[in-house]
Amino acid sequence: MAEPVLRVENLKKYFPIKRGLLAGLRGEPPRFVRAVDGVSFEVYKQEVFALVGESGCGKTTTGKLVMKLLEPTDGKIYLEGQDVTELKTQEEIKAYRRKVQMVFQDPFSSMNPRFRIYDVLEEPLLIHGIGETKAEREELIYKALEMVKIVPPEDYVGRHPHMLSGGQRQRVAIARALILNPTFIVADEPVSMLDVSIRAEVLELMKELKEKMGVTYLYITHDLSTARYFADHIAVMYLGRIVEMGPAKVVIDNPIHPYTRALLAAVPEPIPERRNIIKEVPIKGEVPNAANIPPGCRFHPRCLYMEKGLCDVKHPQLVEYEHNHWVECWLAGKI
Template sequence: MNEPTGSELLRTVDLTRHFKIGGGFSRHNLHAVDEVNLTINRREIVALVGESGSGKSTIARLLAQVYKPTSGEIRFEGKSLGALRGRKQQLAYRGEVPMVFQDPFASLNPAYRVDHGIMRGLKLHRTELSPAERRAEAARVVEAVGLNPAAEILQRYPYELSGGQRQRIGFAQALAYRPKLILADEPVSMLDVSIRIGLLNVMADLRESEGVSFLYITHDIASARYVCDRVMVMYGGHIVEAGPTEDVLQEPKHPYTQLLLSAVPDPRAPLTVDVDTVKAEPPKVVNPPAGCRFRDRCPLAEPICHEVTPKLTELAPGHETACHVAQRAAAGVAG
């Protein structure tokens, strides 16, 4: 029985990942992800937006079980991933939550035809299918991502495909596992602007036709507006703002979100931070002190921003922000 659209699919609880850096006796830790709480619902496309080094890809690799959390928990369909036991359960989860990588030129083995990876994945994750059924399913998923004729595409080598076609094959490989959530890590960033919209449309179409959810990781906030239901903005290992796409992009509460939007002029997105006034100071993520990690770049920073780490707080229905200044302003308006 299919679960209802909009019901919770995945949740993280205080998800944290630190990396030890330096020599064997070093006490330096890089805080890639700190106490992140996020949810992804069924048949939903959620964008995770932020600059390079903000922790976006680390979250994707935590959800894909490439990395283990330093602390915190990931719950999929209400069950903790920490409770998964044995190869069978691990394979089942990885089939339900596959990943599409950034580089379409490195994600396919150049020595094999396109059908090799899809057929191998089907044999591994869908053991109930016969060889003939696997061949039919491979053709179906290739057609589902807009590549025709499927029989011809499956027999090509990767070098015979364009970058956009290769990335579509990446989505087809993931789709072959009958996933519930696809982790798309910067899937269009290495493609020409002219073909990016096509890949975003593939995500939207798969959500409608296959019922799959997406975590769309990107630094391009404009593309998030085009395809996503909700946006989460990440900076220095923290989620600093989250909410429905139009709410976040039309009325950004956090100064960092406003800074991102200043690079994408849009009359629907009122801006209050002048990009020229923001100092280009990178966040301190190695043994970071308490306080907001955006404070050294923020023209609105106050003493409390250097002393207390702000928590995500709901300032409008479904719209959360981790900013002392924004929270105080909202409380003042409410009062």
């Protein structure tokens, strides 16, 4: 079997909580927000691997760890077999960042408002020393804009970000990520800020570019409906852990974990005749504080099927329920 492009092993990121003077004098132990708490997954060439979950589940932090925008507390990240967590020098990190690029959620705030579109796309080329002359860089910029269907490019290179629509800005952001010809792209909610009418267009564009350029995506989203359309594999995260993982069709059509079922129940009904039907979402309460994670299964305070003496005492492990379908639940197959 082919080696994965990206392999993440037991990845953790804990953020320390500042303590007051009295807490230190009383000898209280330090407290941490466990944003990512033991995540493992593999992404293969030209796949789209989706991390799905509510806000605060740790999916964006995972993406930032893969990008080396944050340093992990523990665990390993491998890109094409290279241990990324061991990269220390600026030269090594710079070479890594050329291979791994990110598309941010908000295309407006991720661009310098004083830059023209030409400057936005030229900046990564200058940083990485690509294109010896201005004419060479201009050719690469025009090709990148044509790839994302911003045509004719000469009509857009002189504009500033505020002069473009939201969809056009996100296409420019995708062009900026692709202009370095990366191996891997972390796409953090790339369509959540866009109008519903153009989300499918942008995702279809990203699919086309995946086939054309051989790029691999880590797709971060809270929207299971777009994950079903765009992703090959889905991992559902809750409170820093992956609770269910497998091929997109399997996870969507045969959800095992109660949290996955609750997320699917919350997706709006696409059939007009059924939109007025009120569906009961099988979940209760609010997401617990990541600094005070409950004992046992961390989903048990919100689970309608929780068994006392088991779910609230012992933490389940992520196990292979069926071929390539992984679930972290004591009641897998019993609900």
